[in-house]
Amino acid sequence: MADIKKYPTPMLDVLEDGPWPSFISGFKNLRDNHPDSRINNVINGLMGQLEHSYETKMGYWKGGTISVFGYGGGIIPRFSEVGDSFPESKEFHTLRVQPTPGNYYTTDMMRQLAESWEKYGSGLQTFHGQTGNIMFIGADNDSFQHFFDEINDYGWDLGGAGPCVRTAMSCVGAARCEQSNCNEHAIHRHLVNNFTDDVHRPALPYKFKFKVSGCPNDCQNAIERADFAVIGTWRDHKKIDQDAWKAFVDEKGVDYVMDNVISRCHSKSLSLGEDNSLIADESNCVRSMHCMNVVPKAISPGDDKGVTILCGGKRTLKIGDLMGTVLVPFMKLETTEDYEKIVELAEEIIDFWAENGLEHERTGEMIERIGLVNFLEGIGVDPDPNMIARPRNVSYVRTDGWDEAAEEWFNRKREEKAAG
Amino acid sequence: MADIKKYPTPMLDVLEDGPWPSFISGFKNLRDNHPDSRINNVINGLMGQLEHSYETKMGYWKGGTISVFGYGGGIIPRFSEVGDSFPESKEFHTLRVQPTPGNYYTTDMMRQLAESWEKYGSGLQTFHGQTGNIMFIGADNDSFQHFFDEINDYGWDLGGAGPCVRTAMSCVGAARCEQSNCNEHAIHRHLVNNFTDDVHRPALPYKFKFKVSGCPNDCQNAIERADFAVIGTWRDHKKIDQDAWKAFVDEKGVDYVMDNVISRCHSKSLSLGEDNSLIADESNCVRSMHCMNVVPKAISPGDDKGVTILCGGKRTLKIGDLMGTVLVPFMKLETTEDYEKIVELAEEIIDFWAENGLEHERTGEMIERIGLVNFLEGIGVDPDPNMIARPRNVSYVRTDGWDEAAEEWFNRKREEKAAG
Amino acid sequence: MAAPEMREPIESGCPDGFQYMHPTMRRNFGLWAYHEDPQPGVMVHVAKNGDKIWTVKAGTQRILDVFTLRDLMDIADEYADGYVRFTIRSNIEFYTDDESKVQPLVDKLKDKGYAVGGTRNSVASISHTQGWLHCDIPGTDASGVVKSMMDELYDEFTNWNMPNRVHITTSCCQINCGGQGDIAINVQHTKPPKIDHTLVGNVCERPSVVARCPVAAIRPAMVDGEPSLEVDEKKCICCGACYPPCPPMQINDHEFTQLAIWIGGNHSNARGKPTFQRLVAAGIPNNPPRWPEATAVVKKILECYKEGARDWERINEWVERIGWPRFFEVTGLPFTKYHIDNWRGARANLNSSTHIRF
Amino acid sequence: MAAPEMREPIESGCPDGFQYMHPTMRRNFGLWAYHEDPQPGVMVHVAKNGDKIWTVKAGTQRILDVFTLRDLMDIADEYADGYVRFTIRSNIEFYTDDESKVQPLVDKLKDKGYAVGGTRNSVASISHTQGWLHCDIPGTDASGVVKSMMDELYDEFTNWNMPNRVHITTSCCQINCGGQGDIAINVQHTKPPKIDHTLVGNVCERPSVVARCPVAAIRPAMVDGEPSLEVDEKKCICCGACYPPCPPMQINDHEFTQLAIWIGGNHSNARGKPTFQRLVAAGIPNNPPRWPEATAVVKKILECYKEGARDWERINEWVERIGWPRFFEVTGLPFTKYHIDNWRGARANLNSSTHIRF
Ligand code: SRM
Ligand code: SRM
Ligand code: SRM
Ligand code: SRM
Ligand code: SF4
Ligand code: SF4
Ligand code: SF4
Ligand code: SF4
Ligand code: SF4
Ligand code: SF4
Numbered sequence A, B: 001m002a003d004i005k006k007y008p009t010p011m012l013d014v015l016e017d018g019p020w021p022s023f024i025s026g027f028k029n030l031r032d033n034h035p036d037s038r039i040n041n042v043i044n045g046l047m048g049q050l051e052h053s054y055e056t057k058m059g060y061w062k063g064g065t066i067s068v069f070g071y072g073g074g075i076i077p078r079f080s081e082v083g084d085s086f087p088e089s090k091e092f093h094t095l096r097v098q099p100t101p102g103n104y105y106t107t108d109m110m111r112q113l114a115e116s117w118e119k120y121g122s123g124l125q126t127f128h129g130q131t132g133n134i135m136f137i138g139a140d141n142d143s144f145q146h147f148f149d150e151i152n153d154y155g156w157d158l159g160g161a162g163p164c165v166r167t168a169m170s171c172v173g174a175a176r177c178e179q180s181n182c183n184e185h186a187i188h189r190h191l192v193n194n195f196t197d198d199v200h201r202p203a204l205p206y207k208f209k210f211k212v213s214g215c216p217n218d219c220q221n222a223i224e225r226a227d228f229a230v231i232g233t234w235r236d237h238k239k240i241d242q243d244a245w246k247a248f249v250d251e252k253g254v255d256y257v258m259d260n261v262i263s264r265c266h267s268k269s270l271s272l273g274e275d276n277s278l279i280a281d282e283s284n285c286v287r288s289m290h291c292m293n294v295v296p297k298a299i300s301p302g303d304d305k306g307v308t309i310l311c312g313g314k315r316t317l318k319i320g321d322l323m324g325t326v327l328v329p330f331m332k333l334e335t336t337e338d339y340e341k342i343v344e345l346a347e348e349i350i351d352f353w354a355e356n357g358l359e360h361e362r363t364g365e366m367i368e369r370i371g372l373v374n375f376l377e378g379i380g381v382d383p384d385p386n387m388i389a390r391p392r393n394v395s396y397v398r399t400d401g402w403d404e405a406a407e408e409w410f411n412r413k414r415e416e417k418a419a420g
Numbered sequence C, D: 001m002a003a004p005e006m007r008e009p010i011e012s013g014c015p016d017g018f019q020y021m022h023p024t025m026r027r028n029f030g031l032w033a034y035h036e037d038p039q040p041g042v043m044v045h046v047a048k049n050g051d052k053i054w055t056v057k058a059g060t061q062r063i064l065d066v067f068t069l070r071d072l073m074d075i076a077d078e079y080a081d082g083y084v085r086f087t088i089r090s091n092i093e094f095y096t097d098d099e100s101k102v103q104p105l106v107d108k109l110k111d112k113g114y115a116v117g118g119t120r121n122s123v124a125s126i127s128h129t130q131g132w133l134h135c136d137i138p139g140t141d142a143s144g145v146v147k148s149m150m151d152e153l154y155d156e157f158t159n160w161n162m163p164n165r166v167h168i169t170t171s172c173c174q175i176n177c178g179g180q181g182d183i184a185i186n187v188q189h190t191k192p193p194k195i196d197h198t199l200v201g202n203v204c205e206r207p208s209v210v211a212r213c214p215v216a217a218i219r220p221a222m223v224d225g226e227p228s229l230e231v232d233e234k235k236c237i238c239c240g241a242c243y244p245p246c247p248p249m250q251i252n253d254h255e256f257t258q259l260a261i262w263i264g265g266n267h268s269n270a271r272g273k274p275t276f277q278r279l280v281a282a283g284i285p286n287n288p289p290r291w292p293e294a295t296a297v298v299k300k301i302l303e304c305y306k307e308g309a310r311d312w313e314r315i316n317e318w319v320e321r322i323g324w325p326r327f328f329e330v331t332g333l334p335f336t337k338y339h340i341d342n343w344r345g346a347r348a349n350l351n352s353s354t355h356i357r358f
């Protein structure tokens, strides 16, 4: 613990009040009580600059270009624009480190990471950034390589930054969730680890994100945030344990059940039998999860599990928010070949986009620009009515290939039927 | 009846078969049995050309420019491109004549029109064209002025053709419909007859259509087809005759009532009381008509009647179909001043559009191009949340006038409250 | 010779309808309480004071010859009270306040070959447009298509077999004067216009044709030394919008002017908000005089709708409930890339969810 | 001097999670039957074979100092089984298959000042972004905003008071790394960037800045004889997209960088399809260190939601049911022209119907 001249932080101090855990208290603890004076100083500088931001309502970091040996990305470099006033933290880079799918840790591993980090960095880390990385915030020019080398040795690697494949995310899923329809962990790793080169050496039109949710509840916001969203689902009928269901009706009463389950099914495909059994019109169920969210004890996903894949989700820049759009209504993921197929699809998409995307253009924006059909043709995927909410409503389209397209559809249907 | 050489019409003849009334039989009747040989000949030529179209799958009319003395529009001129082969009908113009609102006729008036028409024209007329005109189809260069003069003398005037205010349409409405909330006839005539000059002398960017429906059932498809759609509605609570309602429930049974009324209310604002009475959450009723369509005996529009005005509906050309959009959520139409107000609004809109619309641009396309807010400001209408389905979802907007806009809203609300 | 004396028009505009209105309707204007439907094609509206007016509705061929018109007027005088009107779908309505006249009127109409029906949950008359009979840009004959279809749908017009009203329209070019409908049978061009270069110079204002193209596919060009136009065929969406201002841009073609079928255009605010119609089938031959292929598709759709929809569901509501994948399944219509929207705002028509039907 | 020997990275990518997973979870991977919620912040998941795993969930400040981290690990070792994970909202989850450890763990966490809750129908931790702490383009400090709000929403985190889960996000520029949410508190710039012309020439690749503007408002220009840029202020929508590639385009301003609040972003496919968030309030001062004005709006919205929504309705579902006019009425928020969409596809957000609430 160094005896340092502390920058006054009257505004930040206010953020120590109140019941929610305070990041400022944490900072102060490091500044005042950490045995390493390097850390005391860095945090002192950081707090000084942050207080200055609070007073002037402006940010004072600027970017730059650094990366670890052999990689082109994975670090967000930060240099202070007010480094003269707060020299202790004038270099304050963030290393983005890929966690496991679902963010699992043992306490031991946590301690090991903390030790490495306080050896080299600021002692601050975020679990996790919005893209899912562990963010080790606050390394300087001299230390980031050492820190990386150390944790890389015991199994951790950088995530993406820049125009590259980014760190993926997946939900807690099969590890602790009854709604899961897939092995989120395997999918996550198969996908992103197939592209380590594209993660570490940014050379794509722009960023590309994978996200995996085990069911349509989509706890990873994958549809809204991922270029390639993988969402677990099932193709057969959901499973109803009628005894458990009737017990639920007995417990809650018919009114409650009508108001909260039956009448709330989005596709109006549920009704209550005379004997209080649950009657489900399976041909209309759209897998909206609601019934099984309310009564997980009685209703579960079916047995013929797999995933739906959507493409093109992202936030505002620069044509407005886009949700992903269905590319593959259903894909089994059981055998090695199945996994190869999903990886190949991702490769197709990234290759097509790498070739046809404009600079700084995400997949969703490209699809918007060229139209879904051209994209489908580019990646070799057949049109399917589950890709659309509704057919087109404007007659402005050239339909002279109609007969061939119809023929293809009938052939495909025949084949599907033949295949069983 | 002339003894004429009939063009063979083997394809058209087929259209005499079948139970539905045949226009071809009507043609033949005129050709073969009308006492005036001029008409026999004209129809013979027309059928010859039409048969030729059926054989070659091509149309053979071209346009031109003619109009009655003093007007610039109202007639669709047609000259045959195959006049050499079918000279009898080589000029075949259509006069568009404005009917009454709701299309009322006495048999006497019909006969009078028929007499005038067979004196000059082909003897064919359409009740009505899609814009609502009586179409007197088939006058030649020599006759159309005479026909017009004659019917104009006894109260009929031309409608619009070209870039002008068009003939309006209104539903049967108050004359024979329990759902009506306004005097469609008065609205129709106040509006369109305020613009007779703009009907007869095309000088606007493009066409402009008024349509009036007495209730949200919108039997005139006004929202989809009119630049200025006036739709009757009510502002207070709908009227429920509980005795008639209970009689209905008794007759049909609770299941039927649940399935066909209660559960089908779009805003889920209906429920069935213990005593089978109808419970309506009026704050949620969106005037979707369904309940009163099913049970008109028991449920009716409220007493505080008026209209909703929507602007900008049209078909495909050239940016795709547009529905009209709410401009005035509610307007009373009782006093002379009320009627002046709606006419003034129409004038504001037409003036603004005449000045700012591009050539061949409809109101809906202009609104699409400049944005609804600029349009509202142009015509002096305040924003209202009923104009939108949902607020914006993209942050790309410059909001620096927010405080003033908020202030205006609060002032308006205060004034409304003060006004009662 | 002196110029002929020209008559100044009386700009009377839209005439007053009350003069032609049945007295019972005039008297009870705005005072109706409810109505009932005694049989297909017949309604009785009851006023608050108990007055009643019967309406009998008959289908017509829309384009009437004066003989037919007079015939209808004679019927109106003899079997009703001499007052009529036409609906937006060109049906004629006869009025009487005398119940005893109703059945004779119905019988007479049927006897004379008019179709009585079109009320309530029936297939209403198909609203349509000019076609080869009068328009200068038509790709087909609307009257003929309608006659052919209504012959096949006659029983659906005269009976209440449908879950709700069915409003069909047809249009003879992509401009679509006929409007949207529960089912719409419209011309769809499948090839870019062939340009008759010899004529362009004389009849077309080139800049305004260029401006009319929705996708900016037309460029002014010199062809054989003459000013003409050329079309970028890769961009052209074959809409035909260039044809009205410039007839040498020949979009109509006996082979490539086909029919397409759209469903789900619902303009009423009843239950849901108004909806646009959606493409379901294209590549249908434009096959006069009977267009059997188009009629077959329409009948198939109606059959599935009748079978699958709940009472009061319009076609759009039925399909939204069962889902579009199921629609293609039950109708057996092929789903193609052409169904996938690529016009402005196409995203809104894509499936951005995991709501899927297997 | 020889170049320093550089270590080649091991491109191991994303590590295997099974090695860090609680054995009961590993064993029952994919075999869970259902779960129950004994109390806020505590869940028990039951496997098909009867195995149980308890989860205890605690809110954190997301950016953890090593002391706090170690403290949490000590708790995990003493009161749970030494296995943890972090949720997508930066909550820490502790695991144990021993029910007797649960209550002591909860008590210990509370005792140490951690917030236990955030499950089920509570207000979850606010997910947020870097702000003044690290980003190069922030207009506010996300961590500070979140700490301030969570202090006020503490009881909503630790209790089940809400109709359904409430997911709040906040972002420190309009890029919105924080994502959409039931409620989102985001920076909204209200004036075009001021350009520091002296710097443009050196640090900005002018063509790529020009290309980055969503509305093509930027033109290359010569200013004082130097190559710079100029902004068409009438076109500029103040999005700030030009600032990251060209920091001299100064969009941040202590007065004109304000906050806006958006609601109804629901990404789940539960019941309805995923929905976008919608603007409800802007012009909110960016007021450190406590941003009370923003918190007041959030609390007001939550209060009305709690009062008005049915169980299981997320915020978007509630508002769609009662209608937007009513939303503005009950919350007392002003409705302005800025709420009316004018971005691409704006039509879809206008009311094309007579569905109106009075
Ligand atoms: C006569 C007519 C108005 C006119 O001024 O001409 C009319 C008259 C009535 N309509 Fe209509 N509608 C008429 C065209 C329409 C149209 C427009 C159209 O046909 O193109 C619509 C818009 C719907 C659309 O998208 O096509 C229309 C949507 C309705 C609805 C809403 C139906 C629904 O559930 O979606 C009702 C309510 C109902 O059915 O109970 C309705 C109800 C009625 C009622 C029952 C109202 C009443 O209480 O009197 C009238 C008798 C209808 C009948 O014949 O069964 N009318 N109605 C039109 C008859 C057309 C025809 O000859 O077939
Ligand atoms: C006659 C009629 C069809 C029918 O058989 O009923 C018709 C016929 C023509 N329409 Fe139409 N339209 C007719 C109602 C409509 C409607 C329906 C309506 O008014 O509610 C529409 C859709 C609503 C709308 O306004 O969008 C309609 C949208 C068009 C358009 C596209 C306008 C647009 O802005 O998208 C054109 C093209 C044009 O004006 O450039 C058009 C152009 C034409 C022209 C003038 C074609 C031309 O450029 O020469 C047609 C003349 C045909 C003829 O020989 O008589 N017609 N047209 C209808 C008028 C009869 C009447 O006056 O009562
Ligand atoms: C732990 C976590 C996944 C993870 O991998 O990190 C998770 C876990 C579960 N989610 Fe989730 N959800 C998690 C974030 C989300 C998100 C994304 C987000 O928070 O940004 C969503 C998307 C919804 C959105 O638009 O914001 C999400 C939408 C749901 C839903 C659908 C809710 C709805 O009705 O709309 C359910 C179903 C339910 O509530 O019954 C659900 C249900 C669940 C259940 C109950 C599933 C189960 O049976 O185990 C899990 C326990 C939740 C709890 O803590 O109460 N989870 N869940 C995330 C906890 C975040 C947190 O710490 O607060
Ligand atoms: C750190 C993080 C926020 C956080 O505190 O959690 C973040 C921070 C930045 N984001 Fe982000 N984004 C972060 C997750 C996201 C997400 C969420 C996600 O990945 O699911 C999104 C929305 C999803 C998406 O991809 O659209 C997101 C959309 C953006 C965008 C807009 C991308 C677009 O196509 O619209 C930019 C701008 C750009 O890349 O040019 C951006 C740019 C940035 C930059 C690099 C700003 C810049 O140009 O310098 C920020 C660096 C901040 C810093 O100093 O560390 N960030 N960014 C998140 C990454 C942490 C991590 O790696 O785990
Ligand atoms: S997305 Fe589905 S499977 Fe994954 S944690 Fe959420 S509820 Fe469970
Ligand atoms: S999963 Fe959704 S759509 Fe299917 S039955 Fe349950 S609530 Fe209905
Ligand atoms: S629009 Fe309404 S008022 Fe007019 S006829 Fe139709 S149902 Fe009656
Ligand atoms: S009018 Fe429509 S919204 Fe109102 S109660 Fe009746 S069915 Fe419901
Ligand atoms: S639809 Fe086309 S072809 Fe038919 S009448 Fe209208 S403009 Fe003419
Ligand atoms: S047919 Fe349509 S798209 Fe093609 S050139 Fe003509 S106007 Fe343009």
Ligand code: SF4
Residues within 6 Å of the ligand: D129, D130, D131, D135, D136, D137, D138, D139, D171, D172, D173, D174, D175, D176, D177, D178
């Ligand atoms: S939201 Fe903007 S300011 Fe905040 S971290 Fe993301 S890019 Fe940086």
Ligand code: SF4
Residues within 6 Å of the ligand: D192, D193, D212, D213, D214, D215, D216, D217, D218, D231, D235, D236, D237, D238, D239, D240, D241, D242, D243, D249, D251
């Ligand atoms: S702030 Fe946005 S709109 Fe304005 S100039 Fe910069 S990029 Fe363009």
